[in-house]
Amino acid sequence: MAGEAREVILQGIRMANAGLGRPLPIEDDWRLIPRAFRRTRQTPQAELLAQLVHRLQDYDAQVLTVDRDGVSNGIARLLQARSASRMLLPEGFPQNFLPPGFLFVTESGLNATEIDGYAGVLTESTLAVAETGSIVLQNVPGQGRRAVSLVPDYHLCLVEAADVVATVPEAMERLQQTATLPTTFISGPSATADIEMTRIKGVHGPRFLDVILMVD
Amino acid sequence: MTTAATGKPLDPSTAEPFPILAQGLLEDSQMRKNVRHATDVIQNKRRIVVGELPEWQELREAGKRIREHTMRYLDRYLEQFEAQCTRAGGVVHWARDAAEARAIVVRLAREAGANEVIKIKSMTTEEIQLNPALLAAGIHPYETDLAELIIQLGQDHPSHIVVPALHKNRQQIREIFRREMNLPNLGNTPQDLADAARLFLRDKFLRVKTAVSGANFLIAETGGVCIVESEGNGRMCLTLPETLITIAGIDKVIPRFQDLEVLLQVLPRSATGERMNPYNSIWTGVHAGDGPKSFHVILLDNARTRILADQEGRQTLHCIRCGACQNACPVYRQTGGHAYGSVYAGPIGAILTPQLQQMEHAQSLPYASSLCGACYEVCPVKINIPEVLLHLRDQVVRRKSALDPEALAMRIMGIVFRSEARFRAAQAIGRMAEAPLVRREGRGEGWIHWLPGFMGGWTEVRDLRAMPQQTFREWWENRSKPGAHDGR
Numbered sequence: 001m002a003g004e005a006r007e008v009i010l011q012g013i014r015m016a017n018a019g020l021g022r023p024l025p026i027e028d029d030w031r032l033i034p035r036a037f038r039r040t041r042q043t044p045q046a047e048l049l050a051q052l053v054h055r056l057q058d059y060d061a062q063v064l065t066v067d068r069d070g071v072s073n074g075i076a077r078l079l080q081a082r083s084a085s086r087m088l089l090p091e092g093f094p095q096n097f098l099p100p101g102f103l104f105v106t107e108s109g110l111n112a113t114e115i116d117g118y119a120g121v122l123t124e125s126t127l128a129v130a131e132t133g134s135i136v137l138q139n140v141p142g143q144g145r146r147a148v149s150l151v152p153d154y155h156l157c158l159v160e161a162a163d164v165v166a167t168v169p170e171a172m173e174r175l176q177q178t179a180t181l182p183t184t185f186i187s188g189p190s191a192t193a194d195i196e197m198t199r200i201k202g203v204h205g206p207r208f209l210d211v212i213l214m215v216d
Numbered sequence: 217m218t219t220a221a222t223g224k225p226l227d228p229s230t231a232e233p234f235p236i237l238a239q240g241l242l243e244d245s246q247m248r249k250n251v252r253h254a255t256d257v258i259q260n261k262r263r264i265v266v267g268e269l270p271e272w273q274e275l276r277e278a279g280k281r282i283r284e285h286t287m288r289y290l291d292r293y294l295e296q297f298e299a300q301c302t303r304a305g306g307v308v309h310w311a312r313d314a315a316e317a318r319a320i321v322v323r324l325a326r327e328a329g330a331n332e333v334i335k336i337k338s339m340t341t342e343e344i345q346l347n348p349a350l351l352a353a354g355i356h357p358y359e360t361d362l363a364e365l366i367i368q369l370g371q372d373h374p375s376h377i378v379v380p381a382l383h384k385n386r387q388q389i390r391e392i393f394r395r396e397m398n399l400p401n402l403g404n405t406p407q408d409l410a411d412a413a414r415l416f417l418r419d420k421f422l423r424v425k426t427a428v429s430g431a432n433f434l435i436a437e438t439g440g441v442c443i444v445e446s447e448g449n450g451r452m453c454l455t456l457p458e459t460l461i462t463i464a465g466i467d468k469v470i471p472r473f474q475d476l477e478v479l480l481q482v483l484p485r486s487a488t489g490e491r492m493n494p495y496n497s498i499w500t501g502v503h504a505g506d507g508p509k510s511f512h513v514i515l516l517d518n519a520r521t522r523i524l525a526d527q528e529g530r531q532t533l534h535c536i537r538c539g540a541c542q543n544a545c546p547v548y549r550q551t552g553g554h555a556y557g558s559v560y561a562g563p564i565g566a567i568l569t570p571q572l573q574q575m576e577h578a579q580s581l582p583y584a585s586s587l588c589g590a591c592y593e594v595c596p597v598k599i600n601i602p603e604v605l606l607h608l609r610d611q612v613v614r615r616k617s618a619l620d621p622e623a624l625a626m627r628i629m630g631i632v633f634r635s636e637a638r639f640r641a642a643q644a645i646g647r648m649a650e651a652p653l654v655r656r657e658g659r660g661e662g663w664i665h666w667l668p669g670f671m672g673g674w675t676e677v678r679d680l681r682a683m684p685q686q687t688f689r690e691w692w693e694n695r696s697k698p699g700a701h702d703g704r
Contacts, residue, residue, distance in 0.1 A: 005310040005311060005312045005316060005517075006310040008312055008517075009294075009310055009312060009466065009515070009517045009521060010291045010294065010295070012517065012521030012522075012524075012525075013290045013291040013294070013466070013521050013524060014291050015521075015525065016521055016522075016524035016525035016530075017287075017288060017290070017291070017524065019527070020288055022288065022289065026289050026292055029285055029288070029289070030285055030471050030472070032281075032285075033278060033281040033282055033285055034274075034277060034278060034281060035274075035278050035477075035478070036271070036274040036277070036278070037269075037271035037274040037275050037278065037478075038270075038271055039477075055491065059490075059494070109505075112421070112422045112456045113422050116418075116422060129492070131491065132484075132491040132492035133491060133492065134492045139503060139506050145455075145505060145506035145507070146451065146454075146455040146497075146506055146507060147455045147456060147506075147507075150448065150451050150452065150455055151452075151456075168476075168477055168480055168481050168492075169477035171477075172473065172474055172476050172477040172480075173474070173477075175473070176473060176474065179435075179437075179438050179440065179473040179498075179500075180304065180438050180439075180440060180500040180501075181500075181503070182497075182498075182499045182500075182503050182506050182507060183497070183498040183499070184451065184495065184496065184497055184498075185480075185492065185495065185496035185497075185498075186494065186495060187490070187491070187492040187493065187494050187495075188494055189494070190446070190447050190448035190494055190495065191446055191447070191494050192362045192410055192446050192447045193257075193379065193446070193488060194361070194362040194363040194366070194379055194381055194382075194447075195362070195381075195386055195389055195406040195409055195410070196250070196253065196254065196385055196386055196406060197253070197254045197257035197258060197379070197382070198406040200406045200407055200410045202410070202414075203362060203410050203413065203414055203446075203447035203448060203449065204360070204414060204417065204418075204421065204447050204448035204449045204451075204452055205447065205448020205451055205452075205494070205495060206448075
């Protein structure tokens with residue numbers, strides 16, 4: 001019966017499209033789609049980073065810009081401000097970034113309830129999009145599986161300046177090679193506008209998002 | 217009262233016609249205020265973020281062409297999606313109609329040993345009326361989107377594609393939560409209400425092992441699925457359970473990963489007026505150690521191939537469910553979503569619902585529009601909704617009996633208008649026939665206030681001016697005659 005439904009649906013589509021004809025091979029027809037929008041933007045990096053910071057802040061994320069040597073110190077400052085002492089790390093997070101005086105636990109195979117027991121999570125990121133204020137996480141070392149950056153109430157995320165792109169098309173191009181990895185776009189902390197269109201920060205995803213932007 | 221709050225799902229095959237539902241709802245001034253407020257806010261936000269993109273029109277055109285191309289090669293892309301998703305460890309099912317889709321979900325949930333499931337907001341599951349079927353099978357569905365939770369706990373219906381509870385204000389929501397979550401001291405700020413929802417659902421996210429979702433995009437090239445959301449309830453459902461069942465219309469497929477470069481720009485800006493919504497999830501099949509171990513996709517037809525076969529109606533399938541047309545529609549903004557008797561309300565609902573019903577039901581919906589074109593202007597994939605509305609009105613008329621009074625009247629008018637002699641005769645007869653109906657004195661002189669029979673609908677809400685005593689033709693012909701210019 002299952003196979004039958006498949007055939008009926010596909011046959012229905014072919015009949016519906018029969019009158020249109022397909023003069024071109026599918027790939028050639030796809031290439032004809034006009035994409036007359038900006039793929040990228042020639043902007044000085046400082047401007048790009050400033051835009052990213054502004055957009056992240058606009059959606060209620062807190063941003064700290066530091067150079068590579070200042071990362072560890074920056075993490076300590078933010079954790080202190082959040083009073084977050086028990087932090088979860090995905091596998092492969094660079095240990096040299098970790099400041100002393102906090103408990104960092106590298107996760108492996110915790111269940112959701114166990115993850116929920118941590119105050120926050122500290123991850124790296126794959127890239128960030130300046131125009132939309134988005135950060136992209138994938139399942140790679142330093143970013144980990146999706147549950148780890150989702151269940152804790154606080155997410156502290158490192159973004160490297162070199163991974164910041166201007167536009168969404170640029171981001172998709174960079175992600176193309178790893179498109180099948182579990183991927184999450186994050187634009188600010190979780191939010192809803194379901195009640196009278198009032199933006200409320202923090203529903204089920206992390207309610208607090210801090211970003212450390214690493215510039216060289 | 218209205219159809220709301222009865223707990224029965226919105227069913228276009230049994231719903232009252234739009235004018236009757238609308239008449240009742242127009243008296244609900246609180247609902248109208250809520251809808252107007254919410255749609256005003258979204259429209260303003262949308263206007264600002266759309267204005268930030270100088271290439272908005274180019275993006276719309278690209279979006280339209282991506283959807284057109286996809287529909288032309290839809291069978292190929294569905295087969296490709298199936299192959300790639302299967303290769304990545306997913307299981308693809310096909311469902312011809314709502315009943316088949318419901319049966320597959322129930323079977324899969326039972327196989328997973330589930331007596332409860334968590335759900336991501338999905339209009340497709342509303343379309344197939346999944347929740348009653350799950351309940352009947354002894355499986356309790358928990359809606360996890362805040363608006364859907366409000367709807368579910370309030371035994372209400374979604375009235376908008378993106379913000380389904382926009383017809384409720386904070387006091388109304390607070391009453392529902394206080395009652396259903398047993399929180400007598402609940403505050404009424406939006407923050408209090410969101411916090412209550414967080415606590416209520418947290419335990420479900422951590423406990424329930426099976427999730428049901430819709431999909432925003434199925435990526436043929438990779439076999440991946442993309443879901444766009446705000447609250448993180450989607451991420452919870454996609455990540456924590458062991459089994460995930462995704463239901464998507466066959467129209468949700470897109471050719472390539474790269475095509476998201478357009479759709480992820482136009483969808484959030486159109487839907488919620490955000491540059492990007494808080495969360496997008498993209499996953500492909502099953503990924504060891506990350507997310508569900510068992511992943512199913514149900515590809516649903518439910519009359520979509522029939523819509524595809526209609527050359528003028530098929531652009532309806534290009535819709536990416538942003539809801540911008542609803543916010544912009546002067547009719548929707550007055551009546552709210554429930555007047556449409558379908559989970560798909562507003563302009564897109566007025567064209568999608570009757571077609572999903574194969575024109576057998578919901579025939580009043582193509583008329584629920586002033587054809588002002590605001591919906592077309594805001595549509596991120598340039599669906600010409602007014603054009604499809606007219607096409608469907610034509611379909612509705614064609615389905616009527618030849619003896620239908622309106623159809624009969626139109627046919628007679630056609631005959632009359634084709635001949636000058638018949639037209640002149642009709643004018644003369646008209647002047648005589650209307651004579652007893654025209655007011656001769658006092659207020660409203662020269663106007664008709666009442667028409668008999670089925671024509672009475674016209675004069676119920678407005679007056680009709682009496683025909684002039686002389687037609688233009690008569691005046692033109694008489695003007696050369698002696699004495700005709702006397703009045704100058």
